[in-house]
Amino acid sequence: VKNHIGIVGGGQLGRMMAQEAQAMGFVVTVLDPTPNSPAGQVAFKQIVADYKDEAAIRELATFNDFMTFEIELANAEILRELAAGGVQINPSPDTLTIIKDKLTQKRFLSKYGIPVSDFQEVSNRADILRAGVEYGYPIMLKARFDAYDGRGNAAIKSAEEIDAAMEKLAGRQLYIEKWVPYVMELSVVAARSLDGEVATYPVVETIHQNNICHIVKAPAAISAESRQKAEQLAADVLLRLDGAGVFGIEMFLTAGGEVLVNEIAPRVHNSGHHTIEANETSQFGQHIRAITGLPLGSTRMVAPAAVMINILGDRQGLAEVSGLEEALAIPGVSVHVYGKLETKPERKMGHITALGDTLEEALEKAEKARHLIRI
Amino acid sequence: VKNHIGIVGGGQLGRMMAQEAQAMGFVVTVLDPTPNSPAGQVAFKQIVADYKDEAAIRELATFNDFMTFEIELANAEILRELAAGGVQINPSPDTLTIIKDKLTQKRFLSKYGIPVSDFQEVSNRADILRAGVEYGYPIMLKARFDAYDGRGNAAIKSAEEIDAAMEKLAGRQLYIEKWVPYVMELSVVAARSLDGEVATYPVVETIHQNNICHIVKAPAAISAESRQKAEQLAADVLLRLDGAGVFGIEMFLTAGGEVLVNEIAPRVHNSGHHTIEANETSQFGQHIRAITGLPLGSTRMVAPAAVMINILGDRQGLAEVSGLEEALAIPGVSVHVYGKLETKPERKMGHITALGDTLEEALEKAEKARHLIRI
Numbered sequence: 219v220k221n222h223i224g225i226v227g228g229g230q231l232g233r234m235m236a237q238e239a240q241a242m243g244f245v246v247t248v249l250d251p252t253p254n255s256p257a258g259q260v261a262f263k264q265i266v267a268d269y270k271d272e273a274a275i276r277e278l279a280t281f282n283d284f285m286t287f288e289i290e291l292a293n294a295e296i297l298r299e300l301a302a303g304g305v306q307i308n309p310s311p312d313t314l315t316i317i318k319d320k321l322t323q324k325r326f327l328s329k330y331g332i333p334v335s336d337f338q339e340v341s342n343r344a345d346i347l348r349a350g351v352e353y354g355y356p357i358m359l360k361a362r363f364d365a366y367d368g369r370g371n372a373a374i375k376s377a378e379e380i381d382a383a384m385e386k387l388a389g390r391q392l393y394i395e396k397w398v399p400y401v402m403e404l405s406v407v408a409a410r411s412l413d414g415e416v417a418t419y420p421v422v423e424t425i426h427q428n429n430i431c432h433i434v435k436a437p438a439a440i441s442a443e444s445r446q447k448a449e450q451l452a453a454d455v456l457l458r459l460d461g462a463g464v465f466g467i468e469m470f471l472t473a474g475g476e477v478l479v480n481e482i483a484p485r486v487h488n489s490g491h492h493t494i495e496a497n498e499t500s501q502f503g504q505h506i507r508a509i510t511g512l513p514l515g516s517t518r519m520v521a522p523a524a525v526m527i528n529i530l531g532d533r534q535g536l537a538e539v540s541g542l543e544e545a546l547a548i549p550g551v552s553v554h555v556y557g558k559l560e561t562k563p564e565r566k567m568g569h570i571t572a573l574g575d576t577l578e579e580a581l582e583k584a585e586k587a588r589h590l591i592r593i
Numbered sequence: 594v595k596n597h598i599g600i601v602g603g604g605q606l607g608r609m610m611a612q613e614a615q616a617m618g619f620v621v622t623v624l625d626p627t628p629n630s631p632a633g634q635v636a637f638k639q640i641v642a643d644y645k646d647e648a649a650i651r652e653l654a655t656f657n658d659f660m661t662f663e664i665e666l667a668n669a670e671i672l673r674e675l676a677a678g679g680v681q682i683n684p685s686p687d688t689l690t691i692i693k694d695k696l697t698q699k700r701f702l703s704k705y706g707i708p709v710s711d712f713q714e715v716s717n718r719a720d721i722l723r724a725g726v727e728y729g730y731p732i733m734l735k736a737r738f739d740a741y742d743g744r745g746n747a748a749i750k751s752a753e754e755i756d757a758a759m760e761k762l763a764g765r766q767l768y769i770e771k772w773v774p775y776v777m778e779l780s781v782v783a784a785r786s787l788d789g790e791v792a793t794y795p796v797v798e799t800i801h802q803n804n805i806c807h808i809v810k811a812p813a814a815i816s817a818e819s820r821q822k823a824e825q826l827a828a829d830v831l832l833r834l835d836g837a838g839v840f841g842i843e844m845f846l847t848a849g850g851e852v853l854v855n856e857i858a859p860r861v862h863n864s865g866h867h868t869i870e871a872n873e874t875s876q877f878g879q880h881i882r883a884i885t886g887l888p889l890g891s892t893r894m895v896a897p898a899a900v901m902i903n904i905l906g907d908r909q910g911l912a913e914v915s916g917l918e919e920a921l922a923i924p925g926v927s928v929h930v931y932g933k934l935e936t937k938p939e940r941k942m943g944h945i946t947a948l949g950d951t952l953e954e955a956l957e958k959a960e961k962a963r964h965l966i967r968i
């Protein structure tokens with residue numbers, strides 16, 4: 219019976235995937251360099267090894283029927299080789315390769331008519347200057363690779379700021395994006411099954427702090443037209459991608475009601491954590507369905523509104539949860555703690571989800587809980 | 594930081610408790626004689642030992658801040674001794690002692706004015722004959738101890754059946770209950786926090802097959818008056834019990850609208866499995882809140898209706914899930930597989946929960962899914 223799943227990466231995303239997979243009866247092994255990683259604590263087994271460790275990834279493939287990953291840093295070359303050899307890996311290593319390189323990703327979206335902001339590859343100062351003249355300032359200088367949670371972006375507000383931006387991203391392959399004067403950041407979590415079936419979750423508003431997705435409001439308080447546009451765009455993106463799994467599609471909404479795709483994450487996404495409590499199928503359960511050849515589940519919300527807030531560390535030291543009692547006294551509030559042994563500033567230590575009859579109510583509850591909790 | 598929980602028993606109830614506890618950041622160890630028990634597979638750690646193994650239970654107590662159990666078979670004497678020594682064990686071993694003996698349980702309920710069917714202790718044939726005359730047939734002969742899932746009941750329809758019933762329950766301490774001509778079996782899952790706060794879930798209808806709770810319909814389709822009566826009764830029972838935790842209170846509804854308490858289970862209960870998907874706080878999360886001193890969560894349903902059906906084994910052999918793909922194609926259906934390595938007839942291997950806008954819709958979905966799944 220095919221019921222073994224291997225996950226490359228043992229952080230909080232792997233942890234929540236493992237929990238959902240195990241509820242459905244799958245046996246989960248994670249690969250992560252940190253012993254007793256967040257996912258390793260709750261999975262059947264953990265292989266302690268680096269994400270790019272070829273021998274360890276091959277070992278994982280020997281006894282698992284399905285493989286997936288929770289981080290873009292996974293070794294795409296070996297995964298592609300294993301997939302070619304018949305191992306069922308999703309999302310497909312080819313998709314991972316397209317998405318890992320943000321410039322290739324933008325070209326891919328552009329090729330299929332998905333609206334994105336204007337962009338161009340740049341190799342030197344003169345290229346950037348030219349792009350600044352062409353698009354008008356501000357422009358965004360971005361690293362093509364290994365750029366997540368904003369580590370790899372530099373805004374350039376005028377020609378004078380080019381040198382500083384180049385210094386910040388020194389040694390990296392770069393491209394320029396035209397600045398999008400957005401009024402709201404949106405995200406659609408969407409899934410694609412092995413059969414090519416696509417399901418989208420209701421579009422949410424995301425609020426970033428220091429480039430980290432910090433608050434998620436579900437559903438986004440936007441017009442029905444914009445909502446449909448965003449969800450259709452996400453579905454269009456997934457129809458073009460190979461392989462199965464859950465993807466996070468980040469978007470911009472402009473004052474004119476235009477929706478542009480900003481970036482695709484080839485995995486379960488911080489903007490979908492609320493789906494554990496707020497939707498009939500959580501994004502984690504959906505991902506497990508998608509990669510194991512099961513049909514996709516209903517993405518319907520079970521509450522009128524939900525708000526998710528991350529719990530980031532605010533000091534360096536051993537993790538210790540406080541305020542749980544007070545936070546859980548608020549009706550409709552759930553607190554997820556990721557089991558990381560050490561806390562540090564800006565580290566994702568957990569998250570809060572609050573359900574409500576309105577977004578205002580859910581936000582008020584979630585913020586109240588957030589002020590009470592410390593990890 | 595107090596965040597370690599020890600669970601005596603590693604079956605499906607312990608598994609679902611561990612999953613919820615770990616989502617909240619607790620570190621869970623289970624004690625169970627079967628290596629890789631359902632709960633052991635997903636918990637941080639398992640101690641492999643018998644439920645009544647004194648040394649193992651003492652070991653569990655040394656490094657856990659909170660202890661609980663998922664089976665009534667746990668060693669109440671040692672638990673009581675540990676509790677007296679300061680270990681935080683819930684539900685309290687005293688409660689366990691009252692509930693374990695069904696006759697003591699009935700006397701306890703009766704003493705506090707909780708309506709129960711008439712009952713009396715019996716030691717021999719003459720006692721049973723006398724009870725038959727007093728109550729009128731049918732009567733129920735019941736074992737006082739170790740009687741769960743109906744293993745320990747014998748219906749006596751006339752004096753001629755007394756010998757067969759006595760033979761069935763030979764060697765056990767017995768009592769007689771007057772037959773209750775019920776029109777529906779009900780159950781209320783209720784929780785009591787360490788502070789004495791009580792929260793009840795909406796009353797459900799339970800349908801038994803071969804004395805095993807097989808189908809649960811939430812909420813029960815009964816009058817508002819009966820509903821309030823049942824939920825109030827459950828709250829009354831919990832106010833009288835010491836210690837914290839989730840309890841299942843099984844009841845009978847008579848044609849006259851009377852509600853009688855049949856039996857208390859001192860633990861999360863099969864009639865509350867649907868709360869994972871159908872309520873804001875699941876019974877498993879509620880139990881963890883209750884025993885760790887956290888406030889109780891909202892018991893509100895997030896769907897108008899939910900139906901749970903058990904997946905029992907139908908053969909002897911290695912467990913193998915089939916039909917998952919077809920079952921999960923039904924919208925609103927969740928399938929839980931407990932990870933037991935061996936299946937056998939009547940063994941609880943998993944369960945299905947279906948959400949719906951009406952009970953009829955949820956039941957139809959759940960039954961359809963049940964026919965598709967085999968473990």
